[in-house]
Amino acid sequence: MKKLLLSGLLMSSLALTVVYAAEEPNADAYREMTYGDRDANPALLVVDRGEELFKAKRGSKNVSMEECDFGLGKGVVKGVYAELPRYFQDTDRVQDLESRMLTCMTTVQGFDEAELKKKTYANEKANEDNTDLEAIAVYIAAQSDGMKINPPIAHPKEQEMIKVGEALFYHRTGPLDFSCASCHGADKQRIRLQNLGNFSKAGADAQKAIGGWPTYRVSHAAVRTMQHRIWDCEGQMRLPDTEYGSPLTVALIAYLTSQAKDGTYVLPGMSR
């Protein structure tokens, strides 16, 4: 019996070794082991703070964000993120979650846009807590957990935005001559040991990336949103700071989200 057990153990550890050796080197296994428990995701604390901020009467007009329409009607948060970006008639623009938050906070609550944009992201080098914008975004997004990624594409402006985003994806510029496609245009590519999704085609890679964002980034000890992700990528390309919620960022997010269609949101996510 003992022998059997031992050889069984040996076999299974051998099997494990083989599995790990056969895989591309990446951080996924580490993540599964360390952060597999979704209830232990530190982002949940930020979600709670975001909910309080969302429901609090704030701004010069002293109203809550429940007075805003994120696409499915005034006050609805459940499932709105699953159907963004989308065209909004009141602004005559396609908006992602965060540009829509700006609309809500300025027009409905009466905040000053320049003031809001002064500090969009927590600085991880200074060990800062997430900003209010980050907390509100992850709260709204988390209300689409488990839902299908389903951005609407019926409106001509939605179709146009996706096309512009696609063209931007291939647009090469900056001192390194990079476009998004330089790193995200082919299968199974890596920078150093970091795996890179291929977002030039619709399907699994885009679904995994978009479906897990906003995410708790362990290396930042903070929740990060899609606006931050785009800003960070552009920074790696050595380009200027992207303007928070600008049509440029919305176009890229619209394209990536359309590539991720029919995936599932698992929110908030957790990544390196």
Add this chain to the structure above:
Amino acid sequence: MKKPILASVALSILAGVTWAAGDDKAIQALVDQYISTGYQQGDKQHLERLKQDETLKICSETRNKPSDEQAKAIVEREKASIKYPEKMLGSWEKGKEVFNTGFGMRVGVIMPDKADKPRGGNCYACHAADPKEVAAGNIGSSLTGYGKARGNNETNIKYTYEKIYNSQAHVACSNMPRFGANGVLNPEQIADLVAFLIDPASPVNK
């Protein structure tokens, strides 16, 4: 009865073609507009980085698949940009450092690099080279054994120098940055990289 239907089909196909061409133009106009409004303004942002040269315009429009004619023009133009140092083969020890170092050059106000931060090529991001360095990317080809395989001779030294200085002098719309032409690395640093890749004493060729 048949004729008008045919004619209208033909018309709508024609209309479709004109629409498609006009559509591309309209999309490109929006691309330009969104880039001009998509970044924060101000001196610290180095907005000149957003200006595409003729080569990158073609590479973007064709998604890195230029026509033969376009490719020929790019290679000629990019070749003319190359500045050669006295010695194209520098020190492999220094080159090892340049190859490994990830560089600064980040701009903006949120998290910029210090302007005097030493630059490197960050070559391991995309290429394997010294077999002892396991954390190498795979976007570019493996350069392990490069000198041994391609030869320690004038032709290969010149080719390698040119390839790093301006990758598009050899392959139009190459994915690789034009390190010398864009002023990321200076000619001496590039000569050191050439030595790291070609010198028989370099770990790349051990």
